[in-house]
Structure formats: C-alpha cells, structure tokens
Amino acid sequence: MYRSLFPRDFFADMDRLQREMQQAFDLSPTIRGFGRHSFPALNVGTTPEAIEVYAFAPGVDPQSIEVHVEQGLLTISGERGSPLSQLDERASVHINERFAGKFRRALALPEDANGEAVTAQMREGLLHVTVPRKQATQPRRVQIQPAA
Structure with a gap:
C-alpha cells in the first residue's frame, strides 16, 4: 500500500x-x-450455561468502559483517548490509523439470558462479559389426586 x-x-x-x-x-x-x-472488535459465543462476549479494546482505560443490560440488549460503550492530543501544537500528523474517541456496541441477547447476573472483567485490553442463562424450568410429573 x-x-x-x-x-x-x-x-x-x-x-x-x-x-x-x-x-x-x-x-x-x-x-x-x-x-x-467497528470498535471494539467482538467475539461472541454460547455455552449451555452462558453467553460469552469478548471485546478487544487495547489502550482503553477500564474506568472509561460501561457495560449495560436493559430489555434484552447488552451495550458496551466508552472512550479511547488519542496520544496525538498530547503532541506539540506545532507538530503535524501525516498518518493516523488508530481509532480514538467514543464508541458503542450493542448486542441483542436471547430470551433465556439472565440480565441480573451479568459479570465483566478486563485484563490487558480484553473485556470478558459473561451473561448467564436462566435455569430452565425442569419438567415434573403431576400427581393425579382421586376425586373426593
């Protein structure tokens, strides 16, 4: 190129x-x-117990990231700063390929997602969000009572 x-x-x-x-x-x-x-890049997978979301956000301060779950929608938002803003005002930038600024990604969750028990961890630029699934109602046998 x-x-x-x-x-x-x-x-x-x-x-x-x-x-x-x-x-x-x-x-x-x-x-x-x-x-x-789109930023951050996402990997989404499911297991029988949970929905696993991995957001790749290198260089983003974990304090600037927000994870929200509302009405079946998981939203990851935040802001990534630019090292160019720290340059001398007389400096000129010729190439700037790194994204900087506010970002927002949203994912629709399946109906069996438990939005009350979502956990999120960030380590070395990788945000891992776990959305557990609701316990399925187990089928049970109904005992028939004799008529009185």
Missing part, C-alpha cells in the same frame, strides 16, 4: 479515497465478520 507522508499528494489521496469507497460498498463477510470497521 502506498501512502505519502506529504500532505498534498493528489494521487495518493485519490487512491485512498477509491479504496475507502470500495470497502464501504463491499458487504461480503470476511474473517472479521460484517462489522469490520
């Missing part, structure tokens, strides 16, 4: 614009799924 460090390279800008337009209209799934440009 060619990317110029000079701010007025017209052909590099047109090449970048063409790639971005092509990616915007490319709706075919990839190894990363349909939401390629």
Whole structure:
C-alpha cells in the first residue's frame, strides 16, 4: 500500500479515497465478520450455561468502559483517548490509523439470558462479559389426586 507522508499528494489521496469507497460498498463477510470497521472488535459465543462476549479494546482505560443490560440488549460503550492530543501544537500528523474517541456496541441477547447476573472483567485490553442463562424450568410429573 502506498501512502505519502506529504500532505498534498493528489494521487495518493485519490487512491485512498477509491479504496475507502470500495470497502464501504463491499458487504461480503470476511474473517472479521460484517462489522469490520467497528470498535471494539467482538467475539461472541454460547455455552449451555452462558453467553460469552469478548471485546478487544487495547489502550482503553477500564474506568472509561460501561457495560449495560436493559430489555434484552447488552451495550458496551466508552472512550479511547488519542496520544496525538498530547503532541506539540506545532507538530503535524501525516498518518493516523488508530481509532480514538467514543464508541458503542450493542448486542441483542436471547430470551433465556439472565440480565441480573451479568459479570465483566478486563485484563490487558480484553473485556470478558459473561451473561448467564436462566435455569430452565425442569419438567415434573403431576400427581393425579382421586376425586373426593
């Protein structure tokens, strides 16, 4: 990929614009799924006991992340700062490919999800959210009483 460090390279800008337009209209799934440009990237899986959600958020302060469950919707939101804001005001940035700013991801939970017992842990940029499933009502035999 060619990317110029000079701010007025017209052909590099047109090449970048063409790639971005092509990616915007490319709706075919990839190894990363349909939401390629979403932050944080998510892995979601299920077990008989729980729904497991892994959010990959490197460089995000755990105190800036919020996890909410409301009406069957799990929401992960927060903000990731930019190290560029700490640069000298005379410095110019030529390439900035790292996402910075507010983010929000939402997932619809299945009906058997227990939103009251959700747990979340963050370690080394990996947020792990566990949503336990409700205990299924066990079938039981009803005893027939003789008529009185």
